[in-house]
Amino acid sequence: MSVNSSAATIATPIAAIHGLIRDAMRACNLSAADADRVAELMAEADLTGADGHGIFRLPQYVRRIRGDAVNTTPDIRAEIRGPSVAVVDGDNGMGHLVMSKAAETAISLARETGIGWVGVRGSNHAGPGALYAEMPVKAGMIGIYSAVASANHMAVWGGTEALLGTNPLAVGIPAGNGPPVLLDIATTVVSYGTVKGRVLQDKPLPEGWMVSKEDGAPLTDQTRTADGVLLPIGGYKGSGLALVLGILAGTLNGAAFGKEVIDFNADNTSATNTGHFILALDIARFMPPDVFAAVLSEQLANLRSGQTIAGMRIRMPGEQRTARRAERSSTGVPLAAPLVTQLDALATELGIATLSARV
Known part of the structure; x- marks a missing residue:
């Protein structure tokens, strides 16, 4: 596990991510086969760059399973x-x-x-x-x-x-x-998972993502997302x-x-x-x-x-996803440091090895 201090992210091997998700699902009483399948698909989301839909969602999934909102x-x-x-x-x-x-x-x-x-x-x-x-x-x-x-x-x-x-x-x-x-x-304009990621990292929202429910004004304060709607x-x-x-x-x-x-x-x-x-x-x-x-x-x-706009390049839908998968398979998935802290706390609560201990 390597830390990128400038971006406050931790490059995490996909095997560690898969293992933590699998063990968390087993701790929540999913069968071995079901836990492995959920871990496989969540880890694939991380590998391909859907950062708001992979291991980022694990604490939320566990809360809902433990609240009897999901059938295991x-x-x-x-x-x-x-x-x-x-x-x-x-x-x-x-x-x-x-x-x-x-x-x-x-x-x-x-x-x-x-x-x-x-x-x-x-x-x-x-x-x-x-x-x-x-x-x-x-x-x-x-x-x-x-x-x-x-x-x-x-x-x-x-x-x-x-x-x-x-x-x-x-x-x-x-x-x-x-x-x-x-x-x-x-x-x-953006998925809500991406908004939650900004909130976790305490980063303001770019203008154009959300507007206030009250008056339609741009909402960029990450602490006030409950007051807005996505555009x-x-x-x-x-x-x-x-x-x-x-x-x-x-x-x-x-x-x-x-x-x-x-x-x-x-x-x-x-x-x-x-x-x-x-x-x-x-x-x-x-x-x-x-x-x-x-x-x-x-x-x-x-x-x-085709001809390109200055400073831009043409890419087809899916190309970046494929490239990101190859890169992250080799170098690891960049996880925000606050997320790793949150996941380690969750693992301790579940009685399984932490993410930090898996690398």
Whole structure:
């Protein structure tokens, strides 16, 4: 473990991160297989740069499990509703486990019929959308994922009350031997996990992230985030996108949406009934996958070679994620020093080895 004093971060080996998450989940009574799967996906979030969705979330997950808000022994079931459609009931299990089942089901349906759409209810926060959009990609398919965020931090356009979440959209497209095209965006200017990271490090928020609920003025004071709402991407368009994704991931599946959403940041005892959906699309039903890959690779190369604005470079969605994964696998994941302190305290409380002791 090496410390970058200028940035106040600690480079932490991924094996230590995985081990701490796994042992914490075991201490919270998840089975060995389930604990390892949750640790695998949370560690992957850290490796690929989704810093607000990896080990950063561990203390919060543990609080909710210990508050009986999450079922540690869920009976996660997929009900096939038609040739290409299924609904997964997560039985209030960890979202990572529920969405793993949903992605497997969508891929299986797509192998049979060319497309698989799986709605999810009875789930929990599951980390970054890219994790699940990428699962069909690894099977040679296109993946599309969304969820109702686990708290409302955005107002409907024109309003001041937080009734919408950061409801993400993630799309994964295989690109042959190159990195997949992998778009993973919140429908707000920034995810709330990123805001929480700034709060933990006691850093002001950049202007343009949040506005005051009271008067719509920019809110940059990290101690007053409860007084603000996140701004949508693209003005009213982002608000509209969050709304329709919430309907598809929530309402359609019998999951929470709007005022029904439980703020899992503030509530450690209530089930959230989080909803998601995932779609898998078999490229082979359109053209041979190798032909698709060759054509797309050429198109992406043409896009990358376009004229650039001074001081900028062109990159495709997913490229930075792939590069970051390679770098962090080698040099470690940069964790904020206050987070490491928090995680060490959590480990001591759970009676497991601290993060600092694992390197």
